[in-house]
Amino acid sequence: MINKSFYTLVYREVWRFLVLYKQTIMPGIITAALYMVIFGEALGSRIKLENNIDYIIFIIPGLTMMSVIGQSFANSSSSIMQAKYLKFIDDYLIAPVSGFELSMSFIIGAILRGVINGILIILTCALFTSFTIEHYFLSLFFLIVVSCAFGAIGVIVGIVSKTWDSVGVWGTFVFMPLSMLGGVFWSIDMLPESWAYIALMNPLYWMINGLRYSMLGISEISITFSIIISLLFAIIFTILASIMFSKGYKIKS
Amino acid sequence: MNSIIEINNLKKIYSNGNHALNGININIEKGKFFGLLGPNGAGKTTTIGILTGLVNLTSGKIKVNGLDIIKDYKKTRKMIGLSPQEINLDVFFTIRELLIFQGGYYGLSIKESKKRVDKILFDLGLEEKAYSKARELSGGMKRRVQIAKALIHDPEIIILDEPTAGVDIELRHLLWDSLREMNEKHDKTLLLTTHYIEEAENLCDEVAIIDDGKIIAQGSPKDLIANDGESLINITVDNWDSSLLPNFTSNFQDNIVTIKSKNSDKDTPYIINKITDANISINKLDIRKANLEDVFIKLTGKKLTDD
Ligand SMILES: Nc1ncnc2c1ncn2[C@@H]1O[C@H](COP(=O)(O)OP(=O)(O)OP(=O)(O)O)[C@@H](O)[C@H]1O
Ligand SMILES: [Mg+2]
Numbered sequence: 001m002i003n004k005s006f007y008t009l010v011y012r013e014v015w016r017f018l019v020l021y022k023q024t025i026m027p028g029i030i031t032a033a034l035y036m037v038i039f040g041e042a043l044g045s046r047i048k049l050e051n052n053i054d055y056i057i058f059i060i061p062g063l064t065m066m067s068v069i070g071q072s073f074a075n076s077s078s079s080i081m082q083a084k085y086l087k088f089i090d091d092y093l094i095a096p097v098s099g100f101e102l103s104m105s106f107i108i109g110a111i112l113r114g115v116i117n118g119i120l121i122i123l124t125c126a127l128f129t130s131f132t133i134e135h136y137f138l139s140l141f142f143l144i145v146v147s148c149a150f151g152a153i154g155v156i157v158g159i160v161s162k163t164w165d166s167v168g169v170w171g172t173f174v175f176m177p178l179s180m181l182g183g184v185f186w187s188i189d190m191l192p193e194s195w196a197y198i199a200l201m202n203p204l205y206w207m208i209n210g211l212r213y214s215m216l217g218i219s220e221i222s223i224t225f226s227i228i229i230s231l232l233f234a235i236i237f238t239i240l241a242s243i244m245f246s247k248g249y250k251i252k253s
Numbered sequence: 254m255n256s257i258i259e260i261n262n263l264k265k266i267y268s269n270g271n272h273a274l275n276g277i278n279i280n281i282e283k284g285k286f287f288g289l290l291g292p293n294g295a296g297k298t299t300t301i302g303i304l305t306g307l308v309n310l311t312s313g314k315i316k317v318n319g320l321d322i323i324k325d326y327k328k329t330r331k332m333i334g335l336s337p338q339e340i341n342l343d344v345f346f347t348i349r350e351l352l353i354f355q356g357g358y359y360g361l362s363i364k365e366s367k368k369r370v371d372k373i374l375f376d377l378g379l380e381e382k383a384y385s386k387a388r389e390l391s392g393g394m395k396r397r398v399q400i401a402k403a404l405i406h407d408p409e410i411i412i413l414d415e416p417t418a419g420v421d422i423e424l425r426h427l428l429w430d431s432l433r434e435m436n437e438k439h440d441k442t443l444l445l446t447t448h449y450i451e452e453a454e455n456l457c458d459e460v461a462i463i464d465d466g467k468i469i470a471q472g473s474p475k476d477l478i479a480n481d482g483e484s485l486i487n488i489t490v491d492n493w494d495s496s497l498l499p500n501f502t503s504n505f506q507d508n509i510v511t512i513k514s515k516n517s518d519k520d521t522p523y524i525i526n527k528i529t530d531a532n533i534s535i536n537k538l539d540i541r542k543a544n545l546e547d548v549f550i551k552l553t554g555k556k557l558t559d560d
Contacts, residue, residue, distance in 0.1 A: 008357025016345060087341035091402070094305040095358035096330040253267055253308050 006101045009092070013109025017075055024075070024113055025120065028067040032121040035063050036128035049187060051218060060125045061212040062184030064118050065146060069175050069204070072114030072147035073154040076106040077167050080158025089251060099246025103155050107238060110151025111144055118143040122215075131216065138214035138223075145230045146207050150175070152237035159244050159251055178204045183212075188220050203229055256316075257283040257410060257442050258304070263313035265299050265466075273299040275466040276313070281444060281459075286436045288457035289446040290545060292557050296466040297446035298338055301414050305335050317410070331359055334403035338414035338446075340395045342387035348398055349374065349383040352405055359406035366405065373401050376431065393420045400428070404435075411435060412444045417452060429456060448558060450545045462549060469552050474545055481551045482543030484517035486524060489537035497531055498524060508536075517542060 017024040040056040047055040083089035092102055122133075133139055153170075161167045182204030188196050199205050200221075210226030213219045244250070258281040265274040274296045281287045289297050302308030304315055306326055315322045317329040343351055349370055356366030374380045377397045382390055390398065396419065403411050413432070417425045433456060435441045447453055453460050454474045461471040470477055493505045501524070503512040514520040517540050528535060549557045 004360045004362060005358050008354055008363075011357070011363075012346075012354050019345075082345070083343070086343060087339060088343045090307055090337060090341055091355065091358070094307050094330060094335060096327040096360070097358065098327070248309060253302075 003097075003101070005095060005097045006105060009095075009097065009102065009105035010108050013075075013079060013105055014112055016079065017109065017113045024071065025117060028071060028117045029120050029124050032063055032067065032124045033128070035059065036125055040128055053216065053218065054129065056129050057131045057216065058187070058212075058218070059185055060122065060129075060131070061215045062179075062182075062208050063125070064121045065142075065182075065204075065208045065211050066176075066179040066184055067121055068114040068118045068143055068147055069150045069179060069207075070171060071117045072110040073150040073157070073171065073175060075110040075113040076151045076154030077158040077161070077170075078154075079106060079109065080155060081161065081164060081167055084158070084251070093248065093252060098242075099244070100242040102245045103152070103238065103241040106155050106158075107148055107151040107241065110154055111147040114147025114151065115140070115143045118147075133215050134217040135214045139211060141227075142207065142211040142214055142230060145234045146211075149230065149233035149237055152234065152241045155241035156237065156244060159241075159249065175204075178202055179208070181205075182208050184208060187218075203233060206230065207233075255283050256280045257285075257318055258444065259314075259316045260300070260304070261314040261316075263300070263303065263315065264311045265296070265303060265308065266311045273466055274303075274311075277463070277466070277468050279461050279468060279471070281442060283442055284436075284440055286433075286443045286456055286458045287445070288453040288460040289444065289463055290448065290450070290453045290460050290549075290557075291446075291463035292448055292555075295463045297463060298414055299466075300463075301335070301412055301444070301446065305333060305412065306330055331406070332408055333410045333412060334359075334406060334408035336400045336403040336411075336413045336416055338418065340387075340392075340399060342395060342398060344386055344388050347384050347386055348379065348390070351387075352398070352401055355402050356405040359408075361406055369405050369407065370401075373404050377401055378427075393424050396420050396424075397428075408441075410442045410444065414446050415448075416445065417447070417449065425452075432456060450557065453545055460545065462545070462552065464549075464553050470548065477545060477548050478543045479515060480548075482545070482547040483513045483515060483551075484543045485541040486512040486514055486517055486521055487537075487539040487541070488512070488524070488528065488535055489539075490528065490533050490535060492533060494531060494533070497527055497533075 036056065039059060049055055049058055083092065157167055157170055181199065182202050183199060188199060191199060206221065206226045206229040209221050210223060210230055213223050260277060260279040262276045262278060263274050264276050266272050277300065289300065291297050299308055303310045304322065317332055320329050322329045352370040353363060353366045356369055357363060361369065374383050377400065379394065379397055382394055387395060400413065400416055403413065417428055432443060436443050445456065458473060460474050460477060461468050488510045489508055490510060493510055495505065498512065501512050501514065503510055512524060521540065525535065546557050
């Protein structure tokens with residue numbers, strides 16, 4: 001039996017970003033197309049990779065993941081900020097739903113936005129170059145699990161942030177650099193050894209390479225470990241977000 | 254023991270150290286129109302916040318229909334509809350969409366919810382604004398949407414936190430009528446907070462007066478006034494005999510006798526008879542009936558409203 005309260009919460013979250021598709025879906029596609037043009041036509045041919053794969057194809061999973069992370073985080077964090085700012089978060093907090101259901105509704109909204117973005121970006125890239133996806137289900141798994149993790153982080157950041165500014169800081173100063181340093185544009189054998197070591201400490205590196213393996217079959221790292229790290233991230237932050245909602249941390253007085 | 258809401262020794266200390274509630278007890282019987290009357294900062298919204306799950310309690314217990322509001326929160330929350338004091342409307346969706354969602358949170362299907370919403374929008378005179386967004390509404394209209402929120406899932410208990418704050422007299426009376434109808438015709442239990450004396454006296458079967466986080470009196474407005482209120486009977490006469498009314502406290506000044514009375518309806522005819530029997534002619538009679546404000550002043554030594 002589907003819980004109608006929960007269903008309504010999810011419905012509202014999804015509707016919100018679908019109506020705003022010009023802000024929530026189009027930018028990712030346009031950015032991906034620009035990258036394809038710049039790296040494909042202009043720069044790509046000058047960069048050589050060891051395993052003989054075209055550079056433009058190599059960066060597609062990274063670009064996808066970068067967008068998935070940004071979009072899923074933005075969805076839940078901005079939705080919560082808006083609800084706090086206009087105070088209708090109170091309507092959620094007094095509804096007959098659990099903290100887990102509340103946080104999951106925001107997270108599912110974020111997952112859908114992340115996955116839709118991811119799939120559309122991959123399709124857009126396919127217009128510029130040709131590649132075949134090695135493992136469909138595993139690719140989808142990474143899109144979902146990573147969206148879930150960053151949707152949950154968005155919930156947490158949305159709850160603790162006082163201003164829109166402090167939400168934006170996360171994207172600019174944390175996720176963007178970590179994605180860039182997480183191997184969107186390079187493979188680990190291009191790096192000096194000390195840098196390679198640091199890269200391995202970056203969870204985003206494992207997520208990006210997980211999708212790269214799933215899509216292209218390139219495995220510079222252990223795929224099992226990628227799966228575990230991504231799952232752990234998703235589970236831990238989902239639990240944290242749910243606890244914050246149940247306890248009313250920072251949102252109930 | 255037919256209590257639908259039982260509040261037991263409820264205390265709330267906010268994280269900044271504010272003692273908002275200092276152990277309050279309230280029992281509300283099923284079907285009652287109950288008023289929580291008190292000045293700004295008395296603890297009305299805090300009480301309602303705890304009852305609905307918006308504020309965490311510090312200590313005490315609340316039961317709704319015998320169920321604990323914390324352990325059985327899903328069940329108790331479904332029994333309650335709340336119209337919050339502060340306007341809190343999402344500006345992204347239309348009024349109709351917002352209310353349809355609201356029904357959904359409380360377990361209605363989208364289809365059922367739509368039906369209820371259209372009826373309530375009509376009842377509250379909002380049908381023309383159904384497809385507007387909250388920003389396009391006047392204050393009074395927003396207030397009505399807030400009230401609509403409490404009604405969509407047709408709950409047993411309707412809680413209204415200052416439902417007529419900032420609305421004009423015409424709308425206030427209109428809202429009073431529909432609240433009374435919900436109570437009388439549809440057997441809803443209503444809990445209303447207000448600092449308008451008139452509102453509490455007009456609507457409520459029972460009132461709890463709250464001040465500084467404590468309930469200082471509870472009962473029907475009539476009983477409260479009878480116990481602690483005094484009406485003033487002012488009679489303008491030509492001359493006066495101070496031994497005429499030995500059982501009353503009276504005062505004669507500028508040709509006006511002012512007599513204090515616990516029950517002016519009963520005392521006035523008696524007093525008039527006494528005066529006319531003494532052949533004193535009455536030029537003017539004016540009765541200022543006691544109200545809940547007087548009760549409040551008597552109990553706290555301060556005024557309820559600042560005007
Ligand atoms: N979130 C909060 N944090 C700290 N103190 C609070 C908070 N909310 C309310 N208070 C304090 O608790 C007390 C009771 O406030 P409450 O809002 O319950 O009063 P009220 O009776 O609803 O008043 P009003 O008629 O102005 O709405 C006040 O002293 C208020 O300053
Ligand atoms: Mg209040």
